[in-house]
Amino acid sequence: RAMEHDRAIEVYDIIRTIRDPEKPNTLEELEVVTENGVEVQEIGEDEYLVVIRFTPTVPHCSLATLIGLCLRIKLQRCLPFRHKLEIYISEGTHSTEEDINKQINDKERVAAAMENPTLREIVEQCVTEPD
DSSP: OHHHHHHHHHHHHHHTTOBOSSSSSBTTTTTSSOGGGEEEEEEETTEEEEEEEEOOSSTTOTTHHHHHHHHHHHHHHHOOSEEEEEEEEOTTSSTTHHHHHHHHTOHHHHHHHHHSHHHHHHHHHHHSOOO
16 A cells, blocks of 8 residues: 555656646646646556646647646556556546547557657657756
């Protein structure tokens, strides 16, 4: 339990500094991600299930998919332990949450999105740590 809590804090520290695609703020500052929205469960020896629930700033946020993509890319790059990653929009906080949840948890769609140079550049700007 304590290990899972420590891992959850570690995950939150990685995602809280991701910048919003439209605003100069971080996802933490906008309360898009919170510590309570990060859950970590041990699923095997040194392997964890990481579940992120994030809350878009408005119910029709057009950037919710992009934010989910940023969360996934940053965690894939930065998590120092073996993990399975599930990312969801907090229930009832977005008008198309089911579609977006499917999209951001589909490996092929994520890979295809990252092949788009424009999209990749936006993701890089959002996930790059400020100096």
